[in-house]
Amino acid sequence: MKITANSAATANGVAGPLSRVFAPVQPQLDEVDRRISAQTAAFDPAIEGYVAYAIGGGGKRLRPLVALLSGGATGTLASGHIDLAIIVELIHLATLVHDDIMDEAERRRSQPTVNARWGNSLSVLLGDVLFAHALNLSTDFDDTHISRTIARTATEVCSGEMIQTQRRFDLQLSRDEYFRIIGMKTGSLFACAAELGAVISGAPDVVVRRLRSFGAKIGTAYQIYDDCLDIAGTESETGKTLGTDLRKGKLTLPVLTLLESASVFDRERCCALVLEGKLAEVTMLLKNSPADGALGASIDTAAELIRTAQAELAPLAANGCVDSLFALGEALHEMLEQLRS
Amino acid sequence: MKITANSAATANGVAGPLSRVFAPVQPQLDEVDRRISAQTAAFDPAIEGYVAYAIGGGGKRLRPLVALLSGGATGTLASGHIDLAIIVELIHLATLVHDDIMDEAERRRSQPTVNARWGNSLSVLLGDVLFAHALNLSTDFDDTHISRTIARTATEVCSGEMIQTQRRFDLQLSRDEYFRIIGMKTGSLFACAAELGAVISGAPDVVVRRLRSFGAKIGTAYQIYDDCLDIAGTESETGKTLGTDLRKGKLTLPVLTLLESASVFDRERCCALVLEGKLAEVTMLLKNSPADGALGASIDTAAELIRTAQAELAPLAANGCVDSLFALGEALHEMLEQLRS
Known part of the structure; x- marks a missing residue:
């Protein structure tokens, strides 16, 4: 598979394992990228420059990928799939701009954030x-x-x-509540991309539901990956400010797992470290607690979610896009394993 | 006309002159108020309380008023008009929440702002x-x-x-640019309310265009009123933090008029006061500069806009709602005159 140097698939350093799943829809993804860049023209000239900055940073285009693969898995890709892919990415980009304000993040995709x-x-x-x-x-x-x-x-x-x-x-915060939150904030947009990709292809309801479920699960697994990355990643590789979750009091799966598994005495110490945002100490605990650590347990949970997402695809007639949806799970699994240390 | 103590028309102190224009659509406005309150149920229980706080502050419901009067001016009010009225008010309320963040405003409708x-x-x-x-x-x-x-x-x-x-x-910033900005940020939502009120009533295109133009003009005049109020109003009467425009560097019509009319020497002094946000000094200049002051000139400009808005209504067959749209202009005029000192 040929990936051009500027294609979405390689725009971000962590996208390595992901790049191989882009092949069946690469021309459409390139079109999505071109059309996203062209959206700046829809805005008033006075604000075009800001819009261009916010949408021009590249990014993995995962939600467009899911929309297009879902469309191709269930029918023939049409202009409606491109429109859908653009819309889900713009919603995602809008939330990133607001997220970075809340996180007081300084860098995203190796560039200063809009707020910075x-x-x-x-x-x-x-x-x-x-x-x-x-x-x-x-x-x-x-x-x-x-709509x-x-x-x-x-x-x-x-x-x-x-x-x-x-x-x-x-x-x-309980584990159930954490899953509800990430299901809403991340799972739902992946679910929407996958569901509507199939709707636009005219897929029957039962297939639409399966793809929606695939999207919700893979999106949730991706959020767990992102939460683990915030703790175990490196800024030079990810191009964004890390450790913000803990600093901002966001309790993610590894931290919740750590708190759950700690003895009463340890729990108090853990809570204090978490509340004080002691990143280095908490990261060490996450990696070193018993049974391969809370980080490892979180990776296992995400891996299990990926397997259930992939199972949703089993009844679909095989084609390149179905294979790529399956491979998206594999790639995400690989990315998760790379965080295990 | 009977206005109940809790009705939208009297919820805000400055709404005195406005209250008389609410009569023909008071039952529908009450329904809009009830349905806006009921919107909280559409949200996740965890955030219902915040939504209730943001939408529960009362307010003048001017945009719903325009939507309903426009609908009644051109046909029979139906459930679609109520839906439209709710939507334009919710968009307005959303922008207020974000405005208050940017203005670092402490109070709105005599309550702490959401950000405070x-x-x-x-x-x-x-x-x-x-x-x-x-x-x-x-x-x-x-x-x-x-949609x-x-x-x-x-x-x-x-x-x-x-x-x-x-x-x-x-x-x-030029006067033209100021008008373009307030036309977009305020005029457009009033224009939308008036236009779609007529569309839902099935009015012919020529009438829809007239109502859209009425909305754009009356909305723009209302923004000029609001900009003058920020300088010439009192916090106890308006229930909101005033003087924020100047503090936050928003150059409004009275200030632009002052800068335009100042001699070269005065202009420098004015600019310095404006940039330093010297509210008391600038307010004095606005009221006392030659020819009745920049504040008076801004009020004249808004009054002229109101007259051109009212002229759009001339060809419409008279009924209670058409009369009230006209009276809305009169009420706004009266509110503007109250700011002249």
Whole structure:
């Protein structure tokens, strides 16, 4: 498979294992990239430059990938799939701009974040215009079911982010609540991409439901990967500020697992370290606690989710896109294993 | 006309002159108020309380008023008009939550702002969920023209806010640019409310265009009123933090007029006061500069806009709602005159 130097698949250092799953839809993904760049023209000239900066950073385009692969897995790719792919990525980019404000993150994709460059006020509004524009594009679908699903998903993503923010530094957060939060903030947009990819292909309801479920599970597993990366990754490889979850009181799966598995005495010490945001100490505990550590246990959980996601694909007639959806799970698994140390 | 103590028309102190225009659509506005309160149930229980706080502050419900009066001016009010009224108000409320973050405002409608109460992070997300929910509701219209117009308007409102933020402390801002900004951030949502009110009533295109133009003009005049209020109002009467425009470098019509009319020497002094946010000194200059002052001149400009808005109504067959749209202009005029000193 040929991946050009500038293609989405290689724009980000961590995308190595992912790159092989892009092949069946590479021309369409290139088109998505071109059309995302062209979206700047839809904005007022006074703000075009900011929009270009926010959407121009590359990124892995995972949500567009899932939308396109799901479309190709269940039918023939059409212009509606490209539109869907653009919309889900714009929603994602809008949430990133707002996330970086909340995390006070300095770098994303090896560039200064929008808030680091132009301050919080402008970032709030830039996130808003990207978000509004995405929902604007979604109303171009004549099938109102599609625009409704996108709008509902946008509400769910924002609600998930909000609950997460509300529960920061809350050591009572349960594992179930964590899964509900990441299911809303990340799983739902992957689920929407996969579901509507199949809807646009005219797939029967039973297949649409399977793909939706695949998207929700793979998206959730990806969020666990991202949460583990924030602890176990390196900034030079990921190009973004790491350790922000702990600093900002976001309790992610590795930390929850650590707290669960600790003895009463250790738990108190762990809680204190977590609340004080002692990144180095917590990371060491995550890697070294019994039974391969809380980090390893989280990786196992994500791997199991990937397996259940892949199982949803079993009844589909095999083609290149179905294979790639399966391979997306494998790639994510590989990325997770690389974090184990 | 009977206005109950808790009705939207009297919820805000400055709404005195406005209250008389609510009569023809009071039952529908009460329904809008009830349904806006009921929207909290559409959110996850974990965030319902925040949503209730953000939408429960009352407010003048001007945009719903315009949507309903426009609908009644051109046909019979139906459930679609209520839906429209709720959506435009929710978009407005979402922008207020984000505005208050940027203005670092402490009080709105005599209550602590969302950011003052729960911080900026939660406020960013609360604005997002309200915004997403409004666009979500808009996709329930079967007529995609309606949801498209609403989504396009949302993008325009956010773009206007963004250009305004970008041009803060920019003493080169021209009067034309000011009008373009307030036309986008405020005029467009009033225009959308008036236009779609008529669309839902099945009005012919020529009438829809007239109502859209009425909305754009009355909305722009209302923004000029709000900008003058920020300088000439009192916090006890308005229930919100005043003087924020100047403190935050937002150059509004009275300030632009002052700078335009100042001699070269005075202009330098004015610019310095504006950039330093010297509220008391600038307010004195605004009221006392030659020819009745820059504040008076701004009030004249808004009054002229109101007259051109009212002229759009002339060809409409008279009924109670047409009369009230006209009276809305009169009430706004009266509110403006009260700021003259």
